[in-house]
Amino acid sequence: MTDPGTGTTFDDPEALRKRALAALLTARERTALLTSCVEDPELTAQHSPLMSPLVWDLAHIGNQEELWLLRTVAGRDALRPDIDGLYDAFEHPRAERPSLPLLPPAEARNYAAEVRGRALDILESTAFEGTGARLTEAGFAFGMIAQHEQQHDETMLITHQLRRGPVALTAPDPMPVPAFTGPAEVLVPGGPFTMGTSTEPWALDNERPAHARLVPPFFIDTTPVTNEAYQAFIADGGYTDRRWWAPEGWAHIREHSIDAPLFWRRDGGQWLRRRFGATEVVPADEPVLHVSWYEADAYARWAGRRLPSEAEWEKAARHDPETGRSTRYPWGDADPTPEHANLGQRHLRPAPAGSYPAGQSPLGVRQLIGDVWEWTSSELLPYPGFHAFPYKEYSEVFFGSEHKVLRGGSFAVDAVACRGTFRNWDYPVRRQIFSGFRTARDARPDSV
Numbered sequence: 001m002t003d004p005g006t007g008t009t010f011d012d013p014e015a016l017r018k019r020a021l022a023a024l025l026t027a028r029e030r031t032a033l034l035t036s037c038v039e040d041p042e043l044t045a046q047h048s049p050l051m052s053p054l055v056w057d058l059a060h061i062g063n064q065e066e067l068w069l070l071r072t073v074a075g076r077d078a079l080r081p082d083i084d085g086l087y088d089a090f091e092h093p094r095a096e097r098p099s100l101p102l103l104p105p106a107e108a109r110n111y112a113a114e115v116r117g118r119a120l121d122i123l124e125s126t127a128f129e130g131t132g133a134r135l136t137e138a139g140f141a142f143g144m145i146a147q148h149e150q151q152h153d154e155t156m157l158i159t160h161q162l163r164r165g166p167v168a169l170t171a172p173d174p175m176p177v178p179a180f181t182g183p184a185e186v187l188v189p190g191g192p193f194t195m196g197t198s199t200e201p202w203a204l205d206n207e208r209p210a211h212a213r214l215v216p217p218f219f220i221d222t223t224p225v226t227n228e229a230y231q232a233f234i235a236d237g238g239y240t241d242r243r244w245w246a247p248e249g250w251a252h253i254r255e256h257s258i259d260a261p262l263f264w265r266r267d268g269g270q271w272l273r274r275r276f277g278a279t280e281v282v283p284a285d286e287p288v289l290h291v292s293w294y295e296a297d298a299y300a301r302w303a304g305r306r307l308p309s310e311a312e313w314e315k316a317a318r319h320d321p322e323t324g325r326s327t328r329y330p331w332g333d334a335d336p337t338p339e340h341a342n343l344g345q346r347h348l349r350p351a352p353a354g355s356y357p358a359g360q361s362p363l364g365v366r367q368l369i370g371d372v373w374e375w376t377s378s379e380l381l382p383y384p385g386f387h388a389f390p391y392k393e394y395s396e397v398f399f400g401s402e403h404k405v406l407r408g409g410s411f412a413v414d415a416v417a418c419r420g421t422f423r424n425w426d427y428p429v430r431r432q433i434f435s436g437f438r439t440a441r442d443a444r445p446d447s448v
C-alpha cells in the first residue's frame, strides 16, 4: 500500500523497521527525561489517587515490552515472572499501586533497559511481511509498544502537572502568533466520508476498519475554545446556572465545589493557574485546558451550540472535499512536523488559538491535531466490523456508555500515537488530562 499523497511506502519493511527503531528510541529518551527530572523519592510517592507512582509506569513500560516483544513475538522465557502481576494494569487499580512491592527506581530502570536491549535485537531479526503473523506484519507489535510507552509518557507528564512543587522540565514556548482573525466557524458539507482506517500500519484495533459514514452538514469552530471565551462563560454565571448542565454534571460540580477548570484560582479580578509547579496568569488566547466533558458540554449549551460528534470531528479533520478522500491528517498524508502541530512535549503548553496555519484542514479548521485533546459528544463504541486485536483489554472492555471519546491529541502526545483516526476516551468527570474542546452546530441541509 503506497500512500498516494506522500509516496510513503507503508509496505517497505526496511522503512518501517527504521521508523519503529526511531519511535522506540524517541519514546525511551522521553521516559528517561520524565523519570530523571525529580528525585527518587518523588518517583515512588503517589501524587494523586488518580495516578500511579512514576516508578510503576517505568517498570510497567518495560513489562509490557517484555510481554509483547520478547515473549510473544520472539518466544523467549520470562525475565522476571515474579513481577508480572504487579504491573498488570487490570489486576491493580491506580490507587492501590503505591502499596505494592514495586521495583525501586534503580531496579526499574535496569529492568526496562535490559528488556529494551533484547527488544532491539528482536526488531532487527523479525520479518515484517510474508509470515502470516498479524502481530508482526508491518512491524505492528513494535509500533504498538512505542505508542504504549508514549502514552505512559503522557500519563507521567500529567502526574508531574498534579504534583505540587517544582519540576526540572523545560521546553520553549510555542511561537507567538497574531490574534486569529479568520472566520469563527467553518461549514463542513453533508454527505458520506470514510471514517477509520484499514491501511495505517500501526493503527490500533478501535480505529479499524475504514467504513463509510453519512454525516449531515454542520458548522464547527475554526479553533478550540479559548480561555478568554471560557472566562466569559464563568463570568456569566455558567457554573451556577443549572440550565447548561447535564444532570450528572450538575450533581458532580455541586458535590465537588467546582467553579473553574482544574488548576485555576481567582486572584482579585484575574484568573491564575498552576502549570508544572509554577503559577501564572491564565493566557487569554490559549485553548482552555483541564476541563471535564461536563464542563465542555455546559459551555457549548451556554454558547447556543453543542459538542461535535466523533464522526463530525473526524470528517472535519480528514475529509478532503475536492478529492472525496480521507487523509491521514488534516494537512494531508505527510507525517507531522513542527510546522503542522504542537506535539511531542516540544512545548509544555498549548499554542495560541489560530496557530499552525500549515496544519489546517482543506476547509480551514485549525489545531485539530495537537495542543489539547478535544472532547466529543460520542460514547466509545466499536466500528462496524471491529475485531479485538491483539487483546480484548486494549479497547473492547472499554466500549459502552461510560466513556466519552476525545480526539486529536495534545501537546503531550507524540506523533507516533497521534493521527486523524486515533481515538482516546475517558470518564466525563475527568479533567487532570490535557483536555479542551471546540463546539459545533447543525447546518440546514440547503446550506451545503
Ligand SMILES: [Fe+2]
Binding pocket: 060, 064, 089, 148, 152
Ligand atoms: Fe499500560
